[in-house]
Amino acid sequence: MITKKLKMETILNEIEAEGFALSQRSLACGRGSIEILYIQQLTDRASLMDFVIRPLSLYARQEFNDNHNPKAKTIARDVLYVDDYKLHTDGSDVQSFILDGMTVILLSDDDEYIVVNLKKVEHRSISDPMIEYTLRGPRDCFVENLDANLSLIRYRNKDAKLRVCQYNVGKRTNTSVALLYIEDIANEKVVSLMKKRIQAIDVDGIGDSGELEVFLQNSNLDLFPQMGMVERSDMAQHLLHEGKVLVLVDGSGLVLSAPKCFPEFFFSCDDRYDNMYFGLFMRILRYASFFIALYATSFFVGISEFHIDAIPSRYAISLAEMRASVPFIPLVGALLVEFVVELLREALLRVPKQIGPAVGIVSAIVIGQAAISAGIFSPLLLILSSVSLLASFVMPDFALINPIRILKFIGILCTGFLGFYGLILFSCVLLIHLVSIESFGVPYFAPFAPFNRYDFVRSFLFNISISPYRPKYLNVKDKKRTKTRG
Amino acid sequence: MQSSISNRQIFFLLLLTLTACTIISIPKVIAQRIGTGGWLSLMLTAALFALFAMVIVRMNSAFPGMTLFEYSQRIVGRVMAHVIAVYFILYFFLISAYFILQLASVLQSEFYPKTPRWAMTIVSVIVFGMIAHRGVVSVARFFEVIGIIFIITAVTAHIVMLLQGDLREIQPFFRSSKLPQYLLGIKECLFAFLGVEVLTVFPLSGKRSRRSAITAFLSVLFIGVFYVFIVETCIMMLGIQSAQNYNFALIEAIKQVDNPILERFDILFLTVGFAGLVAGVCGIYLALVEYSARLFHKAGRLTIVIGVGTIMTALSIATQAIQPAMTIFESVLPIAGLVCAFLIPTTLLLIAKVRGLVQKPL
């Protein structure tokens, strides 16, 4: 029979054999000892000193003599000044608790040990959002710490039915993942599907919510994202109230939401805070921007190469004059310009802040002015590309910009080969793709197809006082949002 | 995915499939063979086909989640059902060859004079295949989106034509002396309403079947009114004499529209109009795929889509070489279409009622 002391020693020996840098504080207590194990970099050492080591030392000195051995339950209940602790017996979990940033207190004469949460991880403070910037509305955004993010959501949602399910994902990283939903609103099928998919993940590690998204989506090969990215806590609160499920990943500043439909990429929380008609105007502007971003350059190629007689004669002559010195055919010119624009976009994203403005000026002068003077591009093409670039930034959800960037090139190619008919064929293929995919059982193109009049009108004209029902296509439990009508 | 279509989708499905390609040439047919009272022939034909559509929807609703091939096995037995399926497949191949031939002709004559028809055909069929591959529910949603854009653009454009055209060209609206001609004109209008039989591959949920049947009926009537609007505005723009000479009278009429933005207003048709045409032909392609998939259930869906596309392309290219192909199609297809749209569904309905397989509609 293995004595209790030997068990603690076995655990300590195993940990030492693993060789990961951990700190150990021993306290003699009665006939036995108390071992406090923690990793310095993950622990709030000031709290450890004040609320664990000091009271334990006092306890060990005062309370025990050779005939009395400390018990984990008593210590945890009466001695330690901590709120978040658990008692465990399984010795094989000790390592994972320590690696998780917990402080483990082993007692030589007790099977039970105490796991205390004194985690303190360095993370950036809550700041202004970077991708969901807003003029009106709160500006607190999520950070890389899961607890901080949960606190942001919790203080906005004091709903007893808010459920937080926590999982650890990744064999090596053991990343904490939290699934949030409001139990009496969210669709049960979506919740259970999400839970099933999270639990089925078998991978080394997850670094960011983007990596987790790959495992949760219906199809990884799709160009269009089926989950939303949320940076702001008010947006997260709004989504929870719509019946969506949120997934928070420890170490990621972006929260995932599901289900996500294509028209929802054009929503912004500002639309709810501002006047309803302004919201309508902005939605129309965003839809128009989507089409401009996707089709502007293709339209130019179609007109210049295939359908010259579609535009009035005077414009055709002006266009011919603009293109007189350009050596490339419109298709090649358009592809080149778009390529340069993409280069610029990437360069400005990654350039160090100190030389960022300089790069902006150089690109404007070099590409804008010099290219036209040299006759490499026509002014109209450059204007259209710039407008297309600007239009792509009008989309409030950042995730939609990437598909547009790729599809734009395909559209240009299709138009370059077959004119507007090619563009139409491309649009038809794109449309059939959008209407046939689903996001966690919800049709991706809802409420446009399958059409629902109430949701369609609300997708343009939204005011919480006159929109008593939640979106029908989400199939939530509690369909009613409000009883009052404005 | 839920495997039935809604009433709204029935409407758009009918609209786009019926108007696919035939909408381009119907003004010429009416101007040439009937005259200014052609609207009456169109409405009478619409009423007739509205009844046919109602019968098909009634049958689909009586057997929820099933297509004609499936419920005909219950009604007339496996062998007959297979014979019916083969007939439908042959008919759809013929009509798809006609539509694609028409599409390629229009594109070459009006917009792309140097691009050979076979190139247009191949590209188009590949896209149709990609769309049909997605299945019944996705295609129905696709129709919903395209249909609304198509109808809004078409109505707006034709209202402009109504304002700019010469009303005298479509008058007198009715001549009692020409009544026999109007009634005989129904035969000329049959072609415009072929496509109703595509409904046989779209299963319905069976809920509120009476409403679905009424939707189908009213949809075809609406399409009749839509045709009348299109035809009359085209004749107003071109003139009744001139319209007879244009095989693609609709496009020629649209070209006459005066507007400050687009010099060639038919570019609007090339974009939005052709999206509607593509959708319509996809409906036929889908019907072919669905019937073939049920007949050759061991083959994968992709194999069937590619096989159907290959045959369709080969047939279309082969017919391009035959000089009187259009004339042959126009004489054979209406009769074949009537069998699919009227004879087969009505016979099945009667047999099903006699055998007590069909209940009263909800």
Add this chain to the structure above:
Amino acid sequence: MFRSRCKLIVLLLVGFMLTGCWDAANISSLDLATMVILEKQENKFSFTVEIVKISPQSGGEGSGGGGGKKQTYLTGTGEDFAKARRALDIQQDKPLFLGTVRTLVITGEAAANDLAEYLFRLRENQEYRQKVSIVILHDDPKVLMKAENEADQPIGFIIDDTIRTGQEKGLTCAVTVEKYINDILAKRGFIVQHIGLVDQEIRLDGYSVFRDAKLVGLIRVEEASGLLYLLAERPVWVYRLPGDGGFITAEVKLNKRKIKSTYQDGRIRFQVQLAFGATIQYKSDVKLFPLNGQNIQRYSDELNQVLSQEVRTAIEQSQNTFQCDYLDFGEAFRLAYPDEFERMDWIAEYPKTEIDISTTVDISVSDKLDIEAS
């Protein structure tokens, strides 16, 4: 799933590659034509095209000045249209693009007997804009090419703009190529705008009359008021009427036009009812008599007579001089008596029809000014 998608995408790409861009044409590598002149001399046809000289824009600003015209002219001659076009094509250094042609000028000789064939040729040729303006020219086309304009615009644009401006202002009627073709097929008469050059300026001269698609005469623009009242949509004319010791100027607009037809005992009769609105704009002298009820009635009667006479002249010209229904009376009869119209030879019947004219003038004073104020 992934493989099936790949296969379909590859198929689509292959399909697109097949298209080969047969119809692709770089706009800057085309000769953009703005006007086509069709002439006939000694049984030979000539096509002259006006081509815009494309000069590159520099530095994003508008094209600067510089000497020389901005248009060039190329001519091809042949025994028929096809040969003439061929003769033109073999001179081109770049493909000719006819989609920017705004005006087709046909000389009198070419239009005399061959207009129908040319219009059918035009209809078949998809290169042309369908809304191109057609005008008849009796002057030498070479003089037209030398016509000057301050902005040095293509002549084709100027002619088209002149006609469109006239249509908007109610000074001429709108006619399209389709209407000409429709009239030819229906064996109806029609009129085509006629242009001329006065002091190097292009102006609308009148209307060429066609019967059986053959040129039979010309109506000068000064005599065309009656014609416009019967054909144009919103014709406007200004009259200067004599008063006691001066003149009154009034702008007359046609408000309503109604043509009723009756057919009795083989006799066709038309009642033309024209309702005009006239606005007195100004007097020539402040001392002229005041515009009271009596005087206004006098002016109304005078105008009525003038207008009635003009319309009558236009009708008599069509019935007697040209014996050709280009005033669309046949249409009015067809609408009322379609069966009878189908049975008769309208071309022969038209000169025999009786046409009664009744005009009413609603005269008022301009809202803008009080010309009576002392």
